[in-house]
Amino acid sequence: MKIESVDFFYLSMPVVEDIGDGSQDATLVRVRAGGLEGWGECEASPLPTIAAYVCPMSHSACKPVRYSVEGMPLNEPADIVRIGQKVHANSFDLLQADHTLSGIDIALWDLLGKKLGEPVYSLLGYKKAYPKTPYASQLFGDTPAQTYEKAVQSRASGYKAVKFGWGPIGKGSAAEDAAHFRAAREGLGGDAYLMIDIGTVWGEDVATAEQRLEALKEVNAYWLEEPFANMALGPYKALSGCTPRIPLAAGEGCNNYVQAAAMLDFAGLGFVQIDTGRIGGITPAKRVADEAAAKGITYVNHTFTSHLALSASLQPYAGVEKDVICEYPVEPRQLALDITTDRILPDANGQVTVPEKPGLGLTINTEGLKPYLQDMQITINGKTHYQTPLL
Amino acid sequence: MKIESVDFFYLSMPVVEDIGDGSQDATLVRVRAGGLEGWGECEASPLPTIAAYVCPMSHSACKPVRYSVEGMPLNEPADIVRIGQKVHANSFDLLQADHTLSGIDIALWDLLGKKLGEPVYSLLGYKKAYPKTPYASQLFGDTPAQTYEKAVQSRASGYKAVKFGWGPIGKGSAAEDAAHFRAAREGLGGDAYLMIDIGTVWGEDVATAEQRLEALKEVNAYWLEEPFANMALGPYKALSGCTPRIPLAAGEGCNNYVQAAAMLDFAGLGFVQIDTGRIGGITPAKRVADEAAAKGITYVNHTFTSHLALSASLQPYAGVEKDVICEYPVEPRQLALDITTDRILPDANGQVTVPEKPGLGLTINTEGLKPYLQDMQITINGKTHYQTPLL
Numbered sequence: 001m002k003i004e005s006v007d008f009f010y011l012s013m014p015v016v017e018d019i020g021d022g023s024q025d026a027t028l029v030r031v032r033a034g035g036l037e038g039w040g041e042c043e044a045s046p047l048p049t050i051a052a053y054v055c056p057m058s059h060s061a062c063k064p065v066r067y068s069v070e071g072m073p074l075n076e077p078a079d080i081v082r083i084g085q086k087v088h089a090n091s092f093d094l095l096q097a098d099h100t101l102s103g104i105d106i107a108l109w110d111l112l113g114k115k116l117g118e119p120v121y122s123l124l125g126y127k128k129a130y131p132k133t134p135y136a137s138q139l140f141g142d143t144p145a146q147t148y149e150k151a152v153q154s155r156a157s158g159y160k161a162v163k164f165g166w167g168p169i170g171k172g173s174a175a176e177d178a179a180h181f182r183a184a185r186e187g188l189g190g191d192a193y194l195m196i197d198i199g200t201v202w203g204e205d206v207a208t209a210e211q212r213l214e215a216l217k218e219v220n221a222y223w224l225e226e227p228f229a230n231m232a233l234g235p236y237k238a239l240s241g242c243t244p245r246i247p248l249a250a251g252e253g254c255n256n257y258v259q260a261a262a263m264l265d266f267a268g269l270g271f272v273q274i275d276t277g278r279i280g281g282i283t284p285a286k287r288v289a290d291e292a293a294a295k296g297i298t299y300v301n302h303t304f305t306s307h308l309a310l311s312a313s314l315q316p317y318a319g320v321e322k323d324v325i326c327e328y329p330v331e332p333r334q335l336a337l338d339i340t341t342d343r344i345l346p347d348a349n350g351q352v353t354v355p356e357k358p359g360l361g362l363t364i365n366t367e368g369l370k371p372y373l374q375d376m377q378i379t380i381n382g383k384t385h386y387q388t389p390l391l
Numbered sequence: 392m393k394i395e396s397v398d399f400f401y402l403s404m405p406v407v408e409d410i411g412d413g414s415q416d417a418t419l420v421r422v423r424a425g426g427l428e429g430w431g432e433c434e435a436s437p438l439p440t441i442a443a444y445v446c447p448m449s450h451s452a453c454k455p456v457r458y459s460v461e462g463m464p465l466n467e468p469a470d471i472v473r474i475g476q477k478v479h480a481n482s483f484d485l486l487q488a489d490h491t492l493s494g495i496d497i498a499l500w501d502l503l504g505k506k507l508g509e510p511v512y513s514l515l516g517y518k519k520a521y522p523k524t525p526y527a528s529q530l531f532g533d534t535p536a537q538t539y540e541k542a543v544q545s546r547a548s549g550y551k552a553v554k555f556g557w558g559p560i561g562k563g564s565a566a567e568d569a570a571h572f573r574a575a576r577e578g579l580g581g582d583a584y585l586m587i588d589i590g591t592v593w594g595e596d597v598a599t600a601e602q603r604l605e606a607l608k609e610v611n612a613y614w615l616e617e618p619f620a621n622m623a624l625g626p627y628k629a630l631s632g633c634t635p636r637i638p639l640a641a642g643e644g645c646n647n648y649v650q651a652a653a654m655l656d657f658a659g660l661g662f663v664q665i666d667t668g669r670i671g672g673i674t675p676a677k678r679v680a681d682e683a684a685a686k687g688i689t690y691v692n693h694t695f696t697s698h699l700a701l702s703a704s705l706q707p708y709a710g711v712e713k714d715v716i717c718e719y720p721v722e723p724r725q726l727a728l729d730i731t732t733d734r735i736l737p738d739a740n741g742q743v744t745v746p747e748k749p750g751l752g753l754t755i756n757t758e759g760l761k762p763y764l765q766d767m768q769i770t771i772n773g774k775t776h777y778q779t780p781l782l
Contacts, residue, residue: 092620093435265624
């Protein structure tokens, strides 16, 4: 079959707040071919992401993403690989293109899985999908007392792994950060995995990061996430050599395979975190999972939004039995919950597994999404380049 | 003074051809403050770049670029540094943001230079601007005979340095590539600098690159540019250790400082090529120039479009006497020539130097640009987010 249409939908909550919650809007992609539909989601700003699909060509290496997708054959996994290669060859000077490609690639795997009657992880070559232990992502409280309360609640909800991040962390003194770390550990109890996410606040500042290592060791932090800007390889490498040693986690900002490979090669990471909605989709994410396994680095998904995005983010390492931790959206906005009619829920052991149904194994809730749909139009010299399509 | 307005203009030739010529359209930025105007240019796809300026906020780290710019104080260089930091903090999940920031940062330096009555290189801390030897960028011919003819013409035009790239190179056999390399050298004569640009065609394929090293040595190639994808650090490092040794040049695709720093640290480069229109402007480019000097790596500008972009691209290393080679747009489209009323022309020695006038030292040809101006409109739920402003 050939790709017949690719449609982008900009969905949003009525109000988007200035907080670190990426589930307040969504860029949803629908691909149609051979009487079937596949769906994907870009973890990306909707307007620029859609613009990268429909923009006029600037030159031979700065073409709109649509140039490399529409009308292409889609019969086997190699066809999806080929589409990604075409996008890179034709659009490598269009920075946003990788975020646009991400949702398309995910939709193509969903569509191909439906055509071939197989779940995506199986098309990727895995024989079995193993259960993962979900961790709850939480924002730090404004005060250590609030952080403690949040940790107590997470424990009560049954999570065996909790990540705290953003909010005030990293912006004050080392003592203030340590107070938050201790509050989180006290609230969680001694057994739970505790991860700490700095959200790149320290930029390239190794000394500031180093001052927090003792406190992180004291609370037995499972990992320290994004102390520095994505791709700040020198600072990551330097911190990875400091004592006490805390395993570093990073990679969610990588927008293609070669960036993630550079992180694996040179950043001294213990964990590589990949968002399939940013790195160009499931295809490059699977390459990262293979490369991480070869290098003894643990792969973890990055996802904070819908269960469609969750399913996509789990597929690249669904068959890697030893990489057991996964990110799981704990408190997404209603929009993210409304994207699918079904969800990936924890089993009796508190673990989650990708669906066994074809493709990504979830059903899009097209009726339920209509209230969130943004009516957008882009015109150039009177010609309409984008008009929100019908859901 | 405070930044009063930031306006984006999408300019285009009537027809954009599917060739490796980035001068066929332009994203021009005008910043106004204190009764003055500064101008900059993003080396980027216009629609997505403008979209990243005007899009609605998705979350706290995915805000439109405008959020971090409008109303900000602009009185000294540190204010421009601060604006770049704000953009990164507020928009680091918006991939296109760095390309958008690039033109703004350039316009801010132009504006501040005009206010303070100093050329940009002086504001950057350089005492003197040294002349550079321009190299002519050429596309390879379709056949070695055509490449030879182009090289003969370049020599006749008086260029002492010529770069050949793109076209058929790297896509056929090693013998075919070698025939083009030899044709270029024969046409140029033995004295001229000859650079070879692969345009990332080999992706991550070190073996294919290695097969060309003997032929590159034979023609005394001054550098081998972009054999691999930007940020493919492992492949770059591996090729840099192969014999015969050909100095590697790369970096034009870096969209922020930390990426370029990673290339300097881990790619084994001899030359780092920075496009101020992509890396976030003159501010991060100057940091790269300083870091390259500290590491003994030669800095070279990357620019292929207007003389405004040329002036911006030269400022970050204008005061580095030993880094003498510069890229110079030899055959840009009329649009690129029409952006300024004045130009940076070779002197009697065939060398070029940045203007001594305040800011970037060039005058924007607002009247002459009107025929190229694209009338663009972006609306969301009936609200206009972008409408082409008056030039």
